[in-house]
Amino acid sequence: MTKIKAQAEACSGERTYQELLVNQNPIAQPLASRRLTRKLYKCIKKAVKQKQIRRGVKEVQKFVNKGEKGVSLLSGIMVWQETHCPMKVYCHLPVMCEDRNLPYVYIPFKTDLGAAAGSKRPTCVIMVKPHEEYQEAYDECLEEVQSLPLPL
Template structure:
């Protein structure tokens, strides 16, 4: 009878995190991600707001009502589309998206940073990470969109 090799602690920990872990692990995971963001990532969404934003992005992606990527988001902001802009705070180099908050402020569109581009890409229905999403309003998820909009607009803006 063949024995199965023992798993070391790092493999067990990775499996535990992939399976969802417990509440303390998820909170620690957010804290770890929040420490990895770039220095210009302000305002950074809190843990609860980030979770709510990801859920709303998932609903919007099912309705095909989002724009993904820097070029696409910037193009449609200049064309006059409205919504909430979510920017991944862990994107490097910073020069890729450092102009986007200024574009959003000029167009009077609310924006905020979320900790991880991988999570933002997954919420947008993609296997690839994405550094920017424009979340547009729709009737099917209007209540959650409105909650997110009020929370994002109340976040303190950088000076």
């Protein structure tokens, strides 16, 4: 059995939040709690329906660098996965977010992040933008993410 198949089988079953934290990367801070992770997944699902997300390192980085046409102020919540992907792929993004005052948070597993975004493929970063259709859920998530302590 190949390594990829073994990982896929291990990922296919239901896992608890504590099981997902076994392979936690120590530099993945701030880490979302189980409750906040669920709220973020629900907010991401609502944002997908309104097409208000950016998915993947390239797309998110381009959005953070350039912004959106006609929008001078960036707003949104950055959500990263913290395991099973080399951190060097997206380790520059937290610094970019801190420079632009964008809130960000890490969650435990990327296949769940991809599934919440309506994709069959896992993804390591998603940016959720605000929209009036799910503003209440977005504000609640934003408040909790901003209350988390940033790493030194």
